[in-house]
Amino acid sequence: MVAAPLDQQLIRQAAAALRHAQRILIITGAGLSADSGLPTYRGLGGLYNGRTDDGLPIEMALSGPMLRRDPALCWKYIAELGKACLAGEPNIAHYAIAQLQRLKPDCWVLTQNVDGYHRAAGSPPERLIEIHGQMAPLFCQACGAEDPQLAGHLSAELPPLCSHCHGILRPPVVLFQEMLPEPAIDALQAQMALGFDAVLSIGTTASFPYIHEPVLRTRITGGFTLEINPQATDHSAGMDIFLQGRAAHVMPELISHI
Structure with a gap:
């Protein structure tokens, strides 16, 4: 156009x-x-429109409480955002x-x-x-150790775990309700x-x-x-x-x- x-x-x-x-x-x-x-969060061509594949509003799936309650589900959508960021420039x-x-x-x-x-x-x-x-960089919620390998974790099993204490890693982003x-x-x-x-x-x-x-x-x-x-x-x-x-x-x- x-x-x-x-x-x-x-x-x-x-x-x-x-x-x-x-x-x-x-x-x-x-x-x-x-x-x-x-892609943007909402609107035409948005990354998330309406509900997620899991039937949840993105504000719930990609939230601080969800990361604590169901890290694997939350990381499913963190990973989508991370892959989109790494794919662009x-x-x-x-x-x-x-x-x-x-x-x-x-x-x-x-x-x-x-x-x-x-x-x-x-x-x-x-x-x-x-x-x-x-x-990035990711950090461990348990011991605070940093992990710079965002791309590697996105292609592996989720949620990513700390190599030091096996705690759950997260990115330093502000999730919903944080x-x-x-x-x-x-x-x-x-x-x-x-x-x-x-x-x-x-x-x-x-x-x-x-x-x-x-x-x-x-x-x-x-x-x-x-x-x-x-x-x-x-x-x-x-x-x-x-x-x-x-x-x-x-x-x-x-x-x-x-």
């Missing part, structure tokens, strides 16, 4: 705002990694975001994605907040306290309060807000600029004007 032409006037306006901005926050969601072939939008971070030393990325593509594309880890964790990682929350709150000149929301519906809050705060303080999505969301009308399109189509064009 050929992408629709971008509104060049809006592109230039957005680029001008980003050129003048010093402190920038880029919020990314599953729509960004969809351009890498990674960063796309041109990830690299464009990393380029913007090189141009702007106070540009941060807040991602809901657990695929690790931002790191792989060159986003500085010290300016990357992975609010939902990442797929708390967000404190270091990530602390980093986000510290940066929000400093404020942002501009916030970009890319490939996300920003449905979680902690994802949309930076957008609201930036609007209140007179900063610039931009959304990039294939379709309008509940928040599009409140943005200064909404660029309709896939991230891999929009981001390189936007960065080329900065």
Whole structure:
């Protein structure tokens, strides 16, 4: 499918705002990694639609309580997500975001994605907040030992077991019904306290309060807000600029004007 032409006037306006901005926050969601072939949780082409093969909502199957109650069942779906992440790679939008971070030393990325593509594309880890964790390295829930062999475990019997104590391994991701990682929350709150000149929301519906809050705060303080999505969301009308399109189509064009 050929992408629709971008509104060049809006592109230039957005680029001008980003050129003048010093402190920038880029919020990314599953729509960004969809351009890498990674399916999203829900919606057309989603990894999980309706109920799982086991007749359970994905929010139940892929949850912290299920990992404790039935590790094999939970790991069945962790493995699907892990295989999808390992099968893909960063796309041109990830690299464009990393380029913007090189141009702007106070540009941060807040991602809901657990695929690790931002790191792989060159986003500085010290300016990357992975609010939902990442797929690797695995760690033992019993003794805490790390195990970097994610790919090997995905092709073996599940759940994977610790080589030291035979406890059950898990990835450092936030499953449903689990708390967000404190270091990530602390980093986000510290940066929000400093404020942002501009916030970009890319490939996300920003449905979680902690994802949309930076957008609201930036609007209140007179900063610039931009959304990039294939379709309008509940928040599009409140943005200064909404660029309709896939991230891999929009981001390189936007960065080329900065």
